[in-house]
Amino acid sequence: MIGVGIFCSTWDNRLNTNHTLRLSKLSKETLLYTFEKNVKDFLALLELSCSMGLTIFRLGSNFIPFASHERFDNDWLLDVESRLRLLSDKIKSYGIRITMHPGQFVVLNSPREDVVRRSLKELSYHMWVLDTMGLSWESIIVVHVGGVYGNKREALKRFEKTIGENEWLTKRLAIENDEKYYTAEDVVELGEKLGLPVVFDYYHHLLNPSAFSIDRLVETWRGTTPEFHLSSLPEGVHKLGEHGDFVKLEDFLDLANLWGNRGPLDVVIEAKKKEVAVEKLIQELERVGYKLRRPKCFKKC
DNA sequence: ACCCGTCAAGTCCGG
């Protein structure tokens, strides 16, 4: 049964877990001020998700701005840590799955040692946030495989090497197919080899298709609830890779059909209109009699 | 109060 959710913020950004600041303004005071804005909006977004009956929420990577930057002083984390521990029970009480998805600059297969090092530091910060809130292993961190650098086999081998040298990553790391370089088939093969769950992105698969096996992809989750991503092409003229304002009912139903009756699944709706798009989708699904999975906090009025 | 130049980070591609 499928549950859906939004990511990072409301469409109008009135609630946003990605508030940041200029690096030049970074200090303990500005950091804690901005972090608190993110925390407040995070709680409000969980409340919103709960009232809409959403099962998953993606927390923004700027939750603690510049947390992996060299100009960031780890002493500042003491206040952050106590705040997160205090919130742990409240956050968990919603029963909404919290996951994260770092930006394009996390590249575990780069030939540049410094790029890999910074990527690991960024992932270690993501891991710390989820651990500190006491979230379960279903709170994953989703990354792409990275670049190709003119030799896909070598690039894949470098990815494997990085994972092999950093076993701690496998606690929460998941890998996703992208719209240009690594197909679902590539990522399933890699996930099987490394023991990493594979996030299937429906839209990336349309742009970068392959003959992947959905059964093998599901198998990489070893009984835990998979996370998928869904977005649609925008109406009218659009650029390659651009996400639509809304997600089309038929795209959702295609994905639901692919999923079949395999059990629980969380789908992040990656539409520009965020919660407005999800609300529209929910209504359309109701009209056609499709039943969504709801979180434990959801009470239908 | 509003506008608009600028912003940590990577990779690929075209000129």
Place this chain on the structure above:
DNA sequence: CCGGACTTGACGGGT
């Protein structure tokens, strides 16, 4: 070899 695209918005200094 370098600058722009990708995707994208929000910060914050300036008016």
